[in-house]
Amino acid sequence: MMECSWKVLLLIVFTSLGIQYTAIKSLRMNFTSPCRNVAENRCGHIKDNVTRVLCEDINGQQGRKHILILATARSGSSFLGQLFNQNSDIFYLFEPLYHVQSMFTNANGLPTIDRRSLLGAYRDLLHNLYDCDFYLLENYIKPAPKGHITSSFFRRGSSKALCSPPVCNQSQEVQENQCLKSCRKINLTLASTTCRSYKTIAIKTIRIPEINHMRTLVEDPRLNLKIIHLVRDPRAILASRISTFVDQYRSYQIWNSSGRRPHNADLSLIRNTCTDYSNSVETAFSRPSWLKGKYMLVRYEDLAKDPIKKANEIYNFLGLQWKEGLSSWIEENTNATVSPNFNKFGTIRKSSETIENWRLHLHLSIVQTIQDVCNTTMAQMGYQLVDNIQQLKNLSQSLVEPRTFLPFI
Known part of the structure; x- marks a missing residue:
């Protein structure tokens, strides 16, 4: 039986006894110093049981960095994630929240619980995963794991840690396209143990x-969580979604070919994306104390234009050491000659030449509609509007304004 997260249960007991979150945070400040330099015995010198337990919990977490890549569909997040996955010192997970969403979605793709409950489930699972506790995840995987073993872990091939020894029973690491064949089943207890290393x-x-939905995790005194927030021109996001999710965006394909908007062309998804972007950057730009040193905004266009430079900036912000081989991986994956039938979910691109290629594939009518819907968002992030077909198709004039988004330190 996988070990339950007894520390979380203990904190729940504390809460029931009236110990508030702020009090726990205060305790952390009081005993952080004596815990930090304890070697073999860690917190064993502390006599008070409650303080010692909290000390052990925080001491174990303090040396570990936790990173959340916050993005939206078709914004370049798979490539950004690989900047961490290619680092052998990092335990990387690709979209584990997929299992939660899948559990609470019906056959028509509609949620079966309210938004607040779903977000709560997301936060709970993230917290457990950052604690290397995979037990809660088992409740969301379908079919349910047997003996903590499953072959239904979503996109496990996108995580080197899950495709390498000891999690994968191979003598050496295997590539993503080989992982599902060579390492079909995953032992979640073993994955949890490996994660802790x-x-x-x-x-x-x-x-x-x-x-804003991550505030409780960012403020958690036991987590050293930092957020890399990836954004992209919403016109480019929509163009990518139209070409990738064919069935879902069939009305947009008709619109794109005819220039006339069908009555069933739903703007809610891209409108929600822009609203979420605006709310997030408004929060970040207001520089709240809870985000200090915890947040970095990254435009996909800046990352694609000069990936090594931007990757170094991200690593510096996170306090990560640049690994040998990372630069060569970036060069290989951003300067590739791509065939017409390339994998749309992959990371191999000619990045610098495809940043604004959406302009050649999106009808002006759609572009102007999205500009009306997302006007505020685009102004916040430095994306210029177009008024006519000439401006849209002239790729020699970039629609991405030079902007510097400094991390909130």
Whole structure:
């Protein structure tokens, strides 16, 4: 039986006894110093049982970095995630929240619980995963794991840690396309144990709408959580979704070919994306104390234009060491000659030349509609509007304004 997270249960007991979150945070400040430099015995020198338990919990977490890549669908998040996955010092998970969403979605793709409850489930699972506790995740995987073993872990091939020894029973690491064949089943107890041997855990998700929804985790005194918030021109996002999710965006394909908007062309998804972007950047730009040193905004266009430079900036903000081989991986994956039938969910691109290629594939009518819907968002993030077909198709004039978004330190 996988070990339950008894520390979380203990904190729940504390809460029931009237110990508030702020009090726990205060306790952390009081005993952080004596815990920090304890070697073999860690917190064993502390006589008070409650303080010692909290000390052990925080001491174990303090040396570990927790990273959340917050993005939306078709914004370049898979590539950004690989900047962490390619680092052998990082335990990287690709979209584990997929299992939660799948559990609470019906056959028609509609949620079966309210938004607040779903976000709460997301936060709970993230907290457990950052604690290297995979037990809660088992409740969401379908079919349910047997003996903590499953073959239904979503996109496990996108995580090197899950495709390498000891989690994967191979003598060496295997590539993503080989992982599902060579390492078909995953032992979640072993994955949990392996996770604890890493000093950095990074998780990528497109299922958290706004940074505000992560405030409780960011403020958690036991987590050293930092958020990399990836944004992209909403016109480019929509163009990518139209070409990738064919069935879902069939009305947009008709619109794109005819220039006339069908009555069933639903703007709610892209409108929600822009609203979530605006709410998040408004929060970040107001520089709240809870985000200090915890948040970095990254435009996909800046990352694609100069990926090594931007990747170094991200690593510096997170306090990560640049690994040998990362630069060569970036060069190989951003300067590739791509065939017409390339994998749309992959990371191999000619990045610098495809940043604004959406302009050649999106009808002006759609572009102007999205500009009306997302006007505020685009102004916040430095994306210029177009008024006519000439401006749209002239790729020699970029629609991405030079902007510097400094991390909130």
